[in-house]
Every structure is written in C-alpha cells, then in structure tokens.
Amino acid sequence: MDDQKIIIINGNSFSFTPGETILTVAQRNHIDIPTLCYLKGTTPTGACRICVVEVKNARNLLPACSTPVESNMEVQTESREVIESRRMSLQLLLASGNHNCAVRESDGQSWTAFQLNVQHQDNSGDLCPVWGDCELQSLAYRYQVSGETFPATKNRYPMETVNPFIIRDFSRCILCGRCVQACNEVQVNNAISIGYRGTAAKIIAAGDRPLKDSDCVFCGECIQACPVGALVEKDARYDWRPWSNRKVRSTCSYCGVGCQLDFHVHDNRIVKISGAEGTPPNYGSLCVKGRFGFNFIHSEDRLKTPLIRETGRENGKFRQASWDEALDLTARRLSEIKEKNGPDSIGVLTSARVTNEDNYAAMKFTRAVLKTNNIDHCARL
Amino acid sequence: MTNTIGDIEDADVILVTGSNTTENHPVLSSYVKRAVKFKNTRLIVIDPRRIKLTEFSDIWLRPNLGTDVAWINGLMHVIISENRHDREFIETRTTDFDALKDMVEKFTPDYVESITGIPARQLIEAARLYASANAGSILYCMGITQHTTGTDNVKSLANLAMLCGNLGIPGSGVNPLRGQNNVQGACDMGGLPNVYTGYQKVTDEAARKKMEKAWAVSNLPDQIGLTVTQMVPMAHDGDIKAMYIIGENPLVSDPDLNHAEKSFNNLDFLVVQDIFMTETTQLADVVLPAACFAEKDGTFSNTERRVQRVRKALEAPGSAKNDWEITAEIAKRMGYDMIYADSREIFEEIARVTPSYGGITYDRIDSAGIHWPCPTEDHPGTPILHTQQFTHGKGVFHAIDYIPPAEQTDDEYPLYLTTGRVLYHYHTGTMTRRTEGLNDRVPESFVEISAADADKYNLKDGEETKIASRRGEIIAKLKISEKAVAGSVFIPFHFAEAAANRLTNSALDPVSKIPEYKVCTVKLSKAG
Numbered sequence: 001m002d003d004q005k006i007i008i009i010n011g012n013s014f015s016f017t018p019g020e021t022i023l024t025v026a027q028r029n030h031i032d033i034p035t036l037c038y039l040k041g042t043t044p045t046g047a048c049r050i051c052v053v054e055v056k057n058a059r060n061l062l063p064a065c066s067t068p069v070e071s072n073m074e075v076q077t078e079s080r081e082v083i084e085s086r087r088m089s090l091q092l093l094l095a096s097g098n099h100n101c102a103v104r105e106s107d108g109q110s111w112t113a114f115q116l117n118v119q120h121q122d123n124s125g126d127l128c129p130v131w132g133d134c135e136l137q138s139l140a141y142r143y144q145v146s147g148e149t150f151p152a153t154k155n156r157y158p159m160e161t162v163n164p165f166i167i168r169d170f171s172r173c174i175l176c177g178r179c180v181q182a183c184n185e186v187q188v189n190n191a192i193s194i195g196y197r198g199t200a201a202k203i204i205a206a207g208d209r210p211l212k213d214s215d216c217v218f219c220g221e222c223i224q225a226c227p228v229g230a231l232v233e234k235d236a237r238y239d240w241r242p243w244s245n246r247k248v249r250s251t252c253s254y255c256g257v258g259c260q261l262d263f264h265v266h267d268n269r270i271v272k273i274s275g276a277e278g279t280p281p282n283y284g285s286l287c288v289k290g291r292f293g294f295n296f297i298h299s300e301d302r303l304k305t306p307l308i309r310e311t312g313r314e315n316g317k318f319r320q321a322s323w324d325e326a327l328d329l330t331a332r333r334l335s336e337i338k339e340k341n342g343p344d345s346i347g348v349l350t351s352a353r354v355t356n357e358d359n360y361a362a363m364k365f366t367r368a369v370l371k372t373n374n375i376d377h378c379a380r381l
Numbered sequence: 382m383t384n385t386i387g388d389i390e391d392a393d394v395i396l397v398t399g400s401n402t403t404e405n406h407p408v409l410s411s412y413v414k415r416a417v418k419f420k421n422t423r424l425i426v427i428d429p430r431r432i433k434l435t436e437f438s439d440i441w442l443r444p445n446l447g448t449d450v451a452w453i454n455g456l457m458h459v460i461i462s463e464n465r466h467d468r469e470f471i472e473t474r475t476t477d478f479d480a481l482k483d484m485v486e487k488f489t490p491d492y493v494e495s496i497t498g499i500p501a502r503q504l505i506e507a508a509r510l511y512a513s514a515n516a517g518s519i520l521y522c523m524g525i526t527q528h529t530t531g532t533d534n535v536k537s538l539a540n541l542a543m544l545c546g547n548l549g550i551p552g553s554g555v556n557p558l559r560g561q562n563n564v565q566g567a568c569d570m571g572g573l574p575n576v577y578t579g580y581q582k583v584t585d586e587a588a589r590k591k592m593e594k595a596w597a598v599s600n601l602p603d604q605i606g607l608t609v610t611q612m613v614p615m616a617h618d619g620d621i622k623a624m625y626i627i628g629e630n631p632l633v634s635d636p637d638l639n640h641a642e643k644s645f646n647n648l649d650f651l652v653v654q655d656i657f658m659t660e661t662t663q664l665a666d667v668v669l670p671a672a673c674f675a676e677k678d679g680t681f682s683n684t685e686r687r688v689q690r691v692r693k694a695l696e697a698p699g700s701a702k703n704d705w706e707i708t709a710e711i712a713k714r715m716g717y718d719m720i721y722a723d724s725r726e727i728f729e730e731i732a733r734v735t736p737s738y739g740g741i742t743y744d745r746i747d748s749a750g751i752h753w754p755c756p757t758e759d760h761p762g763t764p765i766l767h768t769q770q771f772t773h774g775k776g777v778f779h780a781i782d783y784i785p786p787a788e789q790t791d792d793e794y795p796l797y798l799t800t801g802r803v804l805y806h807y808h809t810g811t812m813t814r815r816t817e818g819l820n821d822r823v824p825e826s827f828v829e830i831s832a833a834d835a836d837k838y839n840l841k842d843g844e845e846t847k848i849a850s851r852r853g854e855i856i857a858k859l860k861i862s863e864k865a866v867a868g869s870v871f872i873p874f875h876f877a878e879a880a881a882n883r884l885t886n887s888a889l890d891p892v893s894k895i896p897e898y899k900v901c902t903v904k905l906s907k908a909g
C-alpha cells in the first residue's frame with residue numbers, strides 16, 4: 001500500500017517518511033554519501049556541493065543534504081558524473097588555501113615553494129596541525145585529487161592568535177559554514193556569521209573583530225564542527241596528533257549536566273578534550289570549562305605526598321610524610337577523640353566533587369567505623 | 382530533575398528562575414535556547430538580573446531579591462481565579478488543594494506587586510502563559526534554594542507545577558539544576574546526616590538492620606546527624622572536636638567566613654583530603670593527596686539522575702591515591718576492614734544495598750548512563766519521574782506564606798548583595814583559576830552594579846571599591862553593568878582573596894539548613 005513512499009538509491013529500494021532528505025535516507029541505510037558543509041541537527045546550507053548525486057530526470061546534480069526525497073526518485077550516488085563533479089569541487093577547495101598536507105603531487109619546485117610559504121605563515125615547520133584528522137584531506141585521497149589543478153588563491157586574512165583557547169586560521173578555511181551552524185543552531189550563541197562577499201568571504205564575529213571581543217563564549221563547538229584545520233585549540237595546535245593519542249571516554253567534572261567527553265592522552269598528559277559525539281546528555285557539545293579547563297590536572301601545585309603540620313596553626317608549616325605515618329596519625333587521633341568525646345564529636349564532609357564510590361566509602365566509614373551520622377557535603381554552599 | 386535534559390526541547394513553555402543557566406549550566410542552556418529559537422517554545426525568565434537568557438524570553442519578570450514565595454503564590458492566585466488550573470490532575474493525583482487555595486487568596490497581583498515590584502499586568506501575563514502549556518517545564522537553581530526560605534521556595538514551585546498538571550509527561554516537571562558535578566551522587570550515596578544510600582532513613586530500624594548486616598557491624602547510630610552548617614558553629618563552641626574533610630573547601634564557600642575560620646581553628650584535629658592546598662588544608666593537621674577525576678575510575682550521577690562512568694586516563698601525580706582508598710586505609714587502621722579490589726567492586730556493593738541503583742552495573746552504563754530508579758537488571762531506568770503517581774502516593778500541596786529575607790536594607794546598609802558564579806570559573810576557583818585562558822577572561826573578583834546606583838553612591842567603573850556588610854568587608858573592582866538591577870549588587874564567589882562569603886549571612890533555612898547566600902545587605906564606598 002505504501003508504494004508511494006519508495007526511493008531507489010543505486011538500484012535498491014528504500015522507504016522514507018515525507019520531509020526526509022536524500023542524505024538522511026542514505027545514511028539510515030548505510031549508503032555513504034560524502035559531505036563537508038552538512039552539520040547533523042542543523043539546517044543544511046548546500047554550500048559545498050560535495051554531496052551531489054544524480055537524480056533521474058533532474059537537469060542538474062542535486063545536493064543530497066538539502067534535497068527532499070520524492071516518491072519513486074531514482075538516485076545514483078557514485079556515478080561518473082557525480083565523481084567528476086566532486087573531484088572538481090575538491091580541487092577548487094584545495095587550491096583555495098594552505099592545504100599543505102601532502103595530498104599535492106610533489107613536482108619539486110612549486111611544492112617546495114608552496115610548503116615554505118605555508119610554513120612561514122604557520123610559524124611552524126610541520127604539516128597542517130590536523131593532518132590525519134581532516135575531512136578535506138580524506139576526501140582528496142578518496143577521490144584522488146590534488147590542489148594544483150587550479151591556481152592557488154592568495155590568502156587574504158592573517159591568522160588570529162590573540163584569543164584564549166582558539167586559533168582561527170583563515171588560510172585553511174573552506175567557508176563551509178559548519179562553525180556558523182554550530183554556533184548559531186547548536187549552542188545558539190550567535191557569535192559568528194559569514195561576512196563579505198565572493199572571494200572576500202570570511203567567517204566574522206561582531207562586525208569582524210577577534211572572537212575575544214565578540215559574543216563568543218569559547219564553548220569550542222565551532223572547533224569540533226570544523227572539518228579542516230581552520231579552527232584549532234590553541235594549546236593543542238601542533239601538540240595533538242591523532243596517531244599518537246589514546247582516547248578515553250569520561251564525564252566532565254564541573255557542573256551537574258554531566259557532559260560526556262573524550263580525553264586525548266599523550267605521555268600521561270591530557271593534550272585536549274573533545275565532546276563525545278552521539279551520546280546523551282550533550283551529544284558532542286561542551287562548554288568552556290569542560291573543554292578547556294583541564295590545566296589544573298597537570299599543575300605543579302598538585303599535592304603529591306601526605307603532609308603533617310609541624311607547629312601551631314598560626315604559622316602554617318607542613319612537612320612531608322609517608323602514607324603510613326600520615327594514616328597512622330589520622331587513625332590514632334580519630335580513635336582517641338572518638339574514645340574520649342564520643343562518636344558525635346567527629347564530623348565528616350564528603351564531596352559533591354568526587355565519585356559515587358568515594359562518597360559511598362566515606363559514608364560507610366562515618367557510620368560503620370566512626371559510628372556517627374555527622375556526615376554532610378557542601379552542596380548547599 | 383523530575384525530567385531529562387533532552388526533553389526540555391519538548392516543552393511548550395519553560396519557566397526559568399534563580400538560574401543563570403547560560404553561565405552555570407551552559408550545555409543545558411543550549412536546549413532551552415534551541416527550543417525557543419527553533420521549536421516555538423515560549424520562555425518565561427524570572428530573575429532580578431538581566432541574565433543572557435532574558436534575550437530569549439517572551440516574558441521577563443524582575444522580582445525584588447528574596448520575594449520568591451510571593452510571586453509564585455501570585456501566579457497561582459491568577460491561575461486559580463481565572464480557572465486555568467488542571468482540575469483533573471488535582472482531583473486524581475493530589476491532596477490539600479483547598480489549603481493552598483485559601484493561602485493564595487490574598488496574593489492578588491496588586492499585593493504581589495507591592496512585595497516583589499513585579500507589575501501586576503506582567504504577573505498575570507506570565508500566569509496565563511505558564512497555565513496555557515500542555516507541557517510546562519520549570520528550571521531552577523541556587524537562586525531559589527539559597528535563602529532562609531529555600532525549602533518554601535522549592536515547595537512553592539512544586540505547587541505551581543501540580544496546579545497545572547505539569548508533571549510526569551515529557552517536557553514538563555520541576556527541574557533543579559545541580560551546581561556541582563556530583564551533588565546528585567553525593568546525596569544518593571548518603572552523604573547526608575539523615576539517610577543511607579538511596580535516601581533510606583537512618584531512623585528506620587529496618588534500614589539500619591539491613592546496613593548492619595551488609596557491613597557486618599552492630600549498633601549503627603540511630604540519631605540524625607549534623608549538617609555542615611551546624612557542624613561549623615559547634616566546632617566553634619567546642620562540641621565538634623575533629624573533622625575529616627574530603628575534597629571540599631568550606632573556607633571559601635562557607636557563609637560568614639570570618640566565623641568559620643575561627644571554628645576550624647578551634648578543632649583538636651582536622652584531616653583534609655584534596656588535590657591542592659586550599660584555604661581549608663592550610664588549617665589541617667594532616668593533608669592527604671588525592672587523585673583527581675581524570676586519574677580514577679568510578680561514576681558520577683548528573684542532575685537528571687543519570688549514572689555515568691568516569692574513567693581513568695592518567696596516573697595520579699606523586700603518591701596521590703583514590704579518595705576511597707585513603708578512606709579504606711584509615712578504616713583499616715581503626716580496626717575495620719574495607720577492602721575493595723577496585724571501584725567496580727564498590728559499585729556492586731552500592732547496587733546491592735540501594736534499591737534505586739539495584740539494576741545498574743558498570744557494563745550496562747558502558748556506552749550511555751542510566752537514570753535511577755533502576756531496581757533490576759532488566760529495568761531500563763526512569764527518565765521521567767511521577768508518570769503514574771508520586772513516590773509517596775498523592776502529591777501534597779503545601780500552603781506557604783511569604784516571609785521576607787532575614788536581612789533588610791536600612792540607612793546604614795542600603796543595598797542588597799547577591800552572590801553567584803560566572804561562566805569562566807567554578808566554585809572556589811581551585812581548578813579553573815589554574816587555566817590561563819579562563820583567568821584571561823575573568824581575572825579577578827568584581828562587584829556588579831547598575832549605572833543608577835553607581836551614580837548615586839558616586840562610584841566609577843573599574844574603581845577599587847570597598848563592600849561592607851555587618852559581618853566583614855572585601856575590596857573588589859566596580860563593574861557597571863546592564864545585568865544589574867537598581868538596589869542590588871552581585872559578586873561572584875570564586876575568588877578567595879576577595880571572598881564574597883566574608884559578607885554573606887549565615888542565617889539558615891530551618892529545614893534544609895541552606896544559608897542565605899542570595900540576599901544580604903551591604904554598603905559600598907571607594908577603597909582607600
């Protein structure tokens with residue numbers, strides 16, 4: 001009865017619900033259509049034309065991300081014409097900026113000149129900071145194209161390094177607009193937009209000022225949305241490399257939202273934190289504290305050994321002690337006071353900062369060992 | 382929260398009060414902003430400060446500080462007198478409606494205006510809008526709870542939700558936003574003077590017997606213990622002799638700090654376990670180094686009751702240990718074995734003794750957390766509470782009268798002070814103030830004031846200003862801001878060197894024992 005609601009992709013039929021785009025139906029059925037400007041959960045802009053597909057009886061190739069499905073549509077996702085179109089779009093994008101990630105053919109002279117120029121602008125002798133984690137780079141491999149087909153466009157805007165946390169490298173921006181969608185439609189901070197026209201186009205904040213002087217709240221949603229190396233974490237730039245990192249999933253330790261995040265770990269150090277995609281409650285989003293507020297972990301001021309007070313409280317001097325000494329002293333003093341003044345002369349403050357397991361241990365200790373119910377935490381405070 | 386973070390987007394109307402959501406729960410605030418911008422959800426913000434969310438709101442009410450019960454009763458007065466309440470819900474799911482009705486009778490819009498300063502017209506509009514919702518969600522935070530009438534405020538919001546049948550369906554509910562990451566968990570785990578895990582009462586003999594058996598001990602204490610806000614004065618008077626403090630810094634967060642400092646100094650023995658030296662460890666006899674969240678395995682429970690995994694990514698520095706290991710070591714030395722191989726083993730014990738956590742295991746929450754109550758391993762968890770009935774049968778309406786804040790302005794202290802947080806810092810700042818970029822954004826404390834008040838007291842933007850209350854004084858930079866309402870100033874409490882809590886009032890809510898951080902009175906003058 002539902003013969004109305006059928007679409008044919010690459011020769012196979014699939015059902016759909018009205019309003020769905022070709023891309024959604026394809027993705028649901030594990031048909032891979034490449035995208036660049038499309039950001040899940042936001043309005044498609046159709047800016048990059050990487051997702052074009054061939055639709056029978058249509059005059060032009062159509063962008064899968066923004067074309068609604070119609071009944072009995074016949075779609076080819078990887079036809080010769082589609083591939084040609086994608087190659088051309090990719091070549092133009094590669095030529096438009098400092099994409100020095102070795103997807104170019106190395107024909108000696110011009111490669112060297114290009115590299116040197118990029119390295120100069122980048123202030124680094126390395127390849128692009130997101131090498132190996134770039135959607136443009138992987139598409140260039142997939143469709144076997146390089147940046148030389150078209151003359152390189154000159155880089156108009158210098159890198160913006162004055163902000164905390166975020167570096168904006170306009171030389172690698174492909175103007176896909178994903179950062180704008182992320183800022184305006186996911187986090188709804190409305191800090192950035194596409195400014196100027198044509199070849200002068202640029203992602204701008206507050207009438208083209210640095211992010212730090214705009215409405216930006218440094219949530220970093222835009223960094224995570226950027227498919228290329230145009231937006232990167234200031235601290236992780238050239239420090240983070242996808243092949244040398246271990247990822248560990250955990251929960252943010254700041255507020256009660258409990259965002260899921262990934263630590264990127266290298267040599268027992270966290271080099272960056274990203275939001276865990278596709279999982280509640282945050283589906284990839286984080287705020288400035290969760291994403292960037294991790295330096296304290298590696299602070300030199302971290303307590304590393306037990307300390308015991310040497311003299312009276314007034315002059316606040318401590319000496320280092322072994323665990324045995326510190327724990328023995330603690331157990332002895334608590335036992336003495338419990339003995340002499342009764343269990344209820346002792347109070348325990350557990351913490352809204354530590355884990356459930358830590359809290360449970362503190363609770364059990366207070367009640368089963370100290371034998372008092374004087375336990376609380378500072379949540380009211 | 383009675384509902385989930387995700388279903389905020391299903392609400393037709395959201396009422397946000399006492400929560401500067403975009404700064405304190407940023408990612409959750411995106412759900413609110415998206416609902417308003419893309420789903421036609423209407424937003425009511427009730428807050429004296431011009432917080433960011435007011436830019437998204439349909440209606441913004443600006444009550445005087447500490448007058449929450451009055452405007453909530455006012456909303457209910459309008460809803461009842463215009464017959465906009467949900468009779469069926471009231472009939473089948475609740476009791477004591479008549480008492481509520483009698484109480485709110487006198488809270489006419491004009492009377493409420495005289496207390497709260499909210500124009501009668503606006504109150505009526507807000508009442509109509511909230512009552513019009515199929516699913517109306519109330520979000521609140523410390524701005525509601527940190528008052529001498531905090532418990533009254535919370536109950537009043539529950540009254541309002543029940544009155545309109547706004548409970549038990551997606552997009553509805555009364556949703557407290559927890560400030561610190563694991564407040565929910567600390568409470569669930571019985572880090573409270575009156576309950577074991579899962580809110581099993583220490584005064585309930587059956588619960589006590591169960592715990593005695595599980596822990597292989599006898600004679601667990603049956604008297605309710607002391608809250609932190611009671612312990613501190615008792616330390617001052619010498620009745621509390623020793624304290625064991627884990628991961629907290631009450632010497633910045635406590636109200637009336639000058640008094641708290643004396644109290645801690647008066648202890649015979651103080652042991653503090655933390656990741657940094659803090660104002661509190663400075664006073665300790667023994668300081669024990671703990672691992673931080675990135676160095677340990679375990680779980681946190683978020684504000685929507687979702688139990689989620691924390692995983693170890695790093696080795697702890699030096700010889701720092703897990704908090705639970707340290708506690709277990711002390712227990713062992715006091716003659717009680719608390720031996721666990723790892724955090725998983727502790728969690729299994731938690732699940733055994735806690736009905737609401739009974740069905741949760743590390744394996745089940747490996748990829749996404751589960752909402753308690755989750756009594757058995759085949760139970761999917763409970764994203765929305767009270768769908769069929771309330772935990773204790775029927776929902777009870779509480780008739781609550783308005784009581785003014787403990788401290789009122791006068792000639793000597795003419796301004797109200799309220800305290801809170803800013804986006805870039807967290808709690809007492811021990812963590813966030815160690816990230817350069819965050820300090821860049823907000824390097825130091827400030828006192829936020831309206832342009833009108835700055836004029837009146839002859840103070841200039843950026844000027845070092847002395848803020849004094851009956852309890853103490855601090856110095857901070859003056860910040861003239863559109864956020865402030867005339868008559869009130871705001872100071873963030875993250876900065877130990879200008880600790881707002883030298884000024885705040887330690888007057889407590891009689892039930893919850895929460896101090897009145899959100900209102901006290903001060904005077905301002907040029908420093909030096």
Ligand code: SF4
Pocket residue numbers: 179182183187189190191192211215216217218219220221222223
């Ligand atoms: S950091 Fe956040 S607020 Fe700033 S531009 Fe990026 S998405 Fe927008």
Ligand code: SF4
Pocket residue numbers: 172173174175176177178179180203225226227228230231
């Ligand atoms: S900065 Fe990145 S996300 Fe934004 S338009 Fe440029 S390439 Fe796209």
Ligand code: SF4
Pocket residue numbers: 252253254255256257258259282285286287288289290291406407408409
């Ligand atoms: S990332 Fe931000 S919003 Fe999310 S839990 Fe952490 S502090 Fe809260």
Ligand code: FES
Pocket residue numbers: 034035036037038045046047048049050051052063064065066
């Ligand atoms: S992904 Fe469809 S046009 Fe860019």
